[in-house]
Amino acid sequence: MQPRNMSMSGVVDLAAVKAAGEAKVKAEQARAEAARQGGAVAVSPASLVIDVDEAGFESEVLQRSAEVPVVLDFWAEWCQPCKQLSPLLERLAQEYNGRFVLAKVDVDANQMLMQQFGIQGIPAVFAVVAGQALPLFQGAAPEQQIRQTLDQLIQVAEERFGLTGVAVDPEAGAAPEGAAAQEPPAGPYDALLEAAVQALDAGDFAGAVQAYRNVLSDDPANTEAKLGLAQAQLLGRVGGLDPQRVRQEAAEKPADVTAQLAAADLDLVGGHVEDAFGRLVETVRRTAGDDRDAARVRLLELFEVIGPDDPRVSSARSALARVLF
Numbered sequence: 524m525q526p527r528n529m530s531m532s533g534v535v536d537l538a539a540v541k542a543a544g545e546a547k548v549k550a551e552q553a554r555a556e557a558a559r560q561g562g563a564v565a566v567s568p569a570s571l572v573i574d575v576d577e578a579g580f581e582s583e584v585l586q587r588s589a590e591v592p593v594v595l596d597f598w599a600e601w602c603q604p605c606k607q608l609s610p611l612l613e614r615l616a617q618e619y620n621g622r623f624v625l626a627k628v629d630v631d632a633n634q635m636l637m638q639q640f641g642i643q644g645i646p647a648v649f650a651v652v653a654g655q656a657l658p659l660f661q662g663a664a665p666e667q668q669i670r671q672t673l674d675q676l677i678q679v680a681e682e683r684f685g686l687t688g689v690a691v692d693p694e695a696g697a698a699p700e701g702a703a704a705q706e707p708p709a710g711p712y713d714a715l716l717e718a719a720v721q722a723l724d725a726g727d728f729a730g731a732v733q734a735y736r737n738v739l740s741d742d743p744a745n746t747e748a749k750l751g752l753a754q755a756q757l758l759g760r761v762g763g764l765d766p767q768r769v770r771q772e773a774a775e776k777p778a779d780v781t782a783q784l785a786a787a788d789l790d791l792v793g794g795h796v797e798d799a800f801g802r803l804v805e806t807v808r809r810t811a812g813d814d815r816d817a818a819r820v821r822l823l824e825l826f827e828v829i830g831p832d833d834p835r836v837s838s839a840r841s842a843l844a845r846v847l848f
Contacts, residue, residue: 568691571616575626577633584626588651591689592623592680594659594673595649597642599630604663605646611666612648615673622677622688623650650676653684655832683832712738712745719751728759753827761788773802780806780814784821791825799825800839808846819843 575583575595584593596612598605609627616625630637630645640649640656650657657679659672680686719734735752738745766789772779773786783806790799803825806818822843826836 568617570624571621571691572613572625572627575628575633577635580636584651585654587624588654591621591686592676593651594623594625594676595640595651596625596627597630597637597640597645597647597649598627599645601631602645608646608648608663611669615669619673619677619688621691623673623680624689652676652680652686655830712742712748716747716751719748719755723751723755723758726762728755728762731755732759749827750830753824756824757788757791757828760785761792764789778809780810780817784818787821787825791828796829796833796835797839800835800842804839804842804846807843819847 573583584595587593594612594616596609598609612625616623628636630642637645640647642661644661646663647661648659650659657676659676660668664672677688680688715734715738719731719738722728722730722734732752732755735748735755738748739752742748764785769782769785769789772782776782783802787799787802787806790796790802800822803818803822807815807822810818822839826839829836
C-alpha cells in the first residue's frame with residue numbers, strides 16, 4: 524500500500540501538494556505537543572464519523588489527517604451498495620476506537636471531489652494520511668476484506684508517519700462554557716512561512732521564493748519551506764508561458780533543452796507528472812555538458828514539488844540513474 528500525493532486537479536494540484544507537506548509538518552508538531560502535554564486530547568465517539576463537503580475538505584480531511592488516518596466514503600442516496608457499505612464503515616469506525624476517522628462524501632452534492640479523485644463508480648473508499656491519498660477499494664467489499672484493508676492502512680500510518688490515531692473518551696464533548704481554546708505555540712518560522720503563503724496566493728512568486736529562502740537560510744531541512752520554494756519557482760516559470768506555443772516548440776525541437784524544460788513544467792502543472800518526468804529523463808539521456816546538467820537539475824526541482832514519497836518520483840529517480848550511469 525503506497526501513498527500518493529493528494530490530487531485536487533487531475534493527477535497533481537500544487538495547493539494540495541503544499542497541503543500534504545504542511546500536513547506532515549503539522550503531524551510532527553502535533554505529536555511533539557501531545558508528548559509535551561503528557562498525551563493527546565481525547566475526542567468524543569461522535570467525532571469519529573463526519574460528513575464532509577468541498578468547502579470543508581481541507582480542514583476536515585487534509586488537516587485532520589495530520590493527526591489520524593481519514594477514511595473517505597464516497598456514497599449517494601440512490602446507491603444500493605452504499606446502503607450496505609456505509610453502515611458497516613460507521614460501525615467499524617466506532618469499533619476501531621480512534622485508529623481512523625470516517626469522512627462521508629455525498630457525491631451528488633460534491634461532484635468536484637468525485638472528479639478530483641477520479642472516481643468512476645460508487646461506493647468508492649479512499650484514505651488520506653498526513654495529506655497523502657490512498658485508494659482503498661471500490662464496491663461493497665466483504666467485512667473481512669475491509670478489516671484487512673483498514674489494518675494495513677493503520678500500519679502504514681503508524682510506520683511511515685507515526686500516526687497512532689486519537690484517544691476517544693465517551694465523556695468528551697463540548698468545551699466548558701467560557702473556556703477558550705488554546706492555540707499551539709507559534710514556531711520560529713511561522714511568520715515567514717505565512718508571508719510566503721500570502722505571497723503565493725497574491726501571485727507574487729518572487730516574494731514567495733524570497734520568503735522561503737529566508738527560512739531555508741537558517742533551517743536548510745525545513746520541509747514546508749523546501750516544498751513551498753519548489754512550488755513558487757515552478758509557478759513563476761509557467762506564469763507567462765503560452766502553452767500552445769511551448770508544446771509546439773517542444774514537439775518540433777526535441778533537441779532544444781529550453782523548450783523541453785518549459786514543456787515539462789507545463790506537464791507537471793497540468794497534472795501529467797509521469798510525462799514531465801519522462802520528458803526530462805529523455806532530455807538528460809540525449810544531451811551532454813551544461814544542457815544535460817540543466818535538465819537534471821530541473822528534474823530534481825520537480826521531484827521536490829511532488830515529494831519524495833510518491834512512487835512516480837522513485838521510478839523517475841531510477842530512470843535518471845540509468846541514463847546517467
